[in-house]
Amino acid sequence: MVLPYHLRNLAGVGAEVRLEVAAPVTVRRVLDELEERYPMLRGTIREYGTGQRRAFLRFFACEEDLSHESMDAELPAPVAEGKEPLLVIGAIAGG
Amino acid sequence: MSKVRVLVGTKKGAFVLTSDGKRKDWKVSGPHFAGWEIYHMKGSPVNPERLYASQTSGWFGQVVQRSDDGGESWAPVGNKFAYDGVPGTHQWYDGTPHPWEFKRVWHLEPSLTDAEGVYAGIEDAALFHSADGGANWTELSGLREHGTGPKWQPGAGGMCLHTIILDPSDAQRIYIAISAAGAFRSDDGGKSWKPINKGLVSDMMPEPTGEVGHCVHHVAMHPARPQTLFMQKHWDVMRSDDAGDHWREVSGNLPTDFGFAIDVHAHEPETIYVVPIESDSLHFPMDGKLRVYRSRTGGNEWEALGKGLPERDCYVNVLRDAMAVDRLEECGVYFGTTGGQVYVSPDGGDCWTAIAEHLPGVLSVEVQTLGDSGQ
Numbered sequence: 001m002v003l004p005y006h007l008r009n010l011a012g013v014g015a016e017v018r019l020e021v022a023a024p025v026t027v028r029r030v031l032d033e034l035e036e037r038y039p040m041l042r043g044t045i046r047e048y049g050t051g052q053r054r055a056f057l058r059f060f061a062c063e064e065d066l067s068h069e070s071m072d073a074e075l076p077a078p079v080a081e082g083k084e085p086l087l088v089i090g091a092i093a094g095g
Numbered sequence: 096m097s098k099v100r101v102l103v104g105t106k107k108g109a110f111v112l113t114s115d116g117k118r119k120d121w122k123v124s125g126p127h128f129a130g131w132e133i134y135h136m137k138g139s140p141v142n143p144e145r146l147y148a149s150q151t152s153g154w155f156g157q158v159v160q161r162s163d164d165g166g167e168s169w170a171p172v173g174n175k176f177a178y179d180g181v182p183g184t185h186q187w188y189d190g191t192p193h194p195w196e197f198k199r200v201w202h203l204e205p206s207l208t209d210a211e212g213v214y215a216g217i218e219d220a221a222l223f224h225s226a227d228g229g230a231n232w233t234e235l236s237g238l239r240e241h242g243t244g245p246k247w248q249p250g251a252g253g254m255c256l257h258t259i260i261l262d263p264s265d266a267q268r269i270y271i272a273i274s275a276a277g278a279f280r281s282d283d284g285g286k287s288w289k290p291i292n293k294g295l296v297s298d299m300m301p302e303p304t305g306e307v308g309h310c311v312h313h314v315a316m317h318p319a320r321p322q323t324l325f326m327q328k329h330w331d332v333m334r335s336d337d338a339g340d341h342w343r344e345v346s347g348n349l350p351t352d353f354g355f356a357i358d359v360h361a362h363e364p365e366t367i368y369v370v371p372i373e374s375d376s377l378h379f380p381m382d383g384k385l386r387v388y389r390s391r392t393g394g395n396e397w398e399a400l401g402k403g404l405p406e407r408d409c410y411v412n413v414l415r416d417a418m419a420v421d422r423l424e425e426c427g428v429y430f431g432t433t434g435g436q437v438y439v440s441p442d443g444g445d446c447w448t449a450i451a452e453h454l455p456g457v458l459s460v461e462v463q464t465l466g467d468s469g470q
Contacts, residue, residue: 044155044156
């Protein structure tokens with residue numbers, strides 16, 4: 001998966017993070033694995049308490065906006081196969 | 096050899112400024128956590144190498160960072176601030192009920208006696224404590240639940256718990272302040288709380304002398320006089336000599352008594368500093384001249400201090416947590432501005448010099464005095 005610049009710095013990772021996730025591969029399971037490996041990311045993509053995506057972030061993969069899909073929906077096959085990344089993208093804003 | 100370490104939180108990262116006891120030549124380190132808002136940084140009085148920083152972002156939420164080597168390296172610690180139980184509602188800007196929602200940490204206050212203990216003041220207003228160096232946080236919910244919580248209302252900056260003062264003479268006594276609820280005191284280590292706002296008058300409130308609802312901007316205390324508190328309210332500079340039970344106005348001859356920051360000289364408990372700004376509608380210095388005002392009489396009689404500060408065309412602000420003092424023999428006074436300047440006066444306010452002039456807008460300034468003189 002690909003994280004925004006500030007989360008890469010927080011986790012101390014590069015542009016792309018490769019995760020081993022057992023099928024079915026869903027946003028929830030990818031994020032669970034990500035947070036397990038990088039606990040400093042807990043609360044930065046999903047809100048504590050509700051577990052929902054933070055308001056200024058969106059999820060994309062294979063040129064599709066998955067932000068409003070269920071977190072338990074299966075991700076496209078190329079993502080599950082490690083050929084395409086799941087993108088976490090922050091809202092573009094100035095300041 | 097004594098030295099000072101100035102911890103500067105800005106809108107785009109943290110900076111650590113260091114100098115020897117002369118406070119003439121400075122080394123600037125940073126930005127740490129570049130691009131994030133750093134609401135506050137503070138060092139432990141027990142272990143001055145232990146620092147905490149509140150790192151926050153509208154995109155990514157809250158991170159708390161800790162350093163155990165004086166800011167050379169940092170690591171994230173716990174960032175889960177879960178209210179105790181169902182937090183209920185407070186008043187929204189329009190007076191309607193609004194659910195309590197965690198937004199960010201405004202202030203981190205390390206324990207005076209325990210290197211692992213630290214308090215956090217958050218928005219929406221609540222007080223949290225960690226006993227393990229920030230790894231886990233527990234709400235001291237007696238504050239939020241003591242009864243007036245549903246009447247609290249956010250100030251323009253949010254409903255923030257921004258001031259935490261620990262009484263060095265009484266481990267059970269804690270003072271906090273919330274904008275816009277007022278000041279509160281606990282005499283049992285944070286279990287139970289009472290509002291301490293008698294004497295405050297806020298004309299914009301439906302009940303100007305109400306028990307709560309006052310927009311307290313900041314409170315300061317000298318550690319040798321823990322019964323005496325100084326407050327910069329939205330309007331009015333106030334003083335209490337009975338641990339906040341009663342307040343009286345000491346604005347005296349200030350040209351305007353609106354402001355955010357207030358602090359006390361390290362060695363003179365009756366010498367206090369404020370930075371008056373034009374008004375609630377105009378958050379910048381009067382006449383474009385940046386001036387600190389000092390009272391050597393605990394209020395009422397104030398003198399303008401401007402030597403070395405901008406004489407004209409200055410329209411910055413000094414936020415509530417952006418003023419601090421060191422504890423060297425000749426007390427240094429520091430403040431940061433929304434324009435990114437950090438100023439020091441190594442002589443108690445007589446003369447000022449810019450340590451840094453082009454940082455991002457300064458949100459907070461804290462000072463550690465290291466070496467011979469201790470923290």
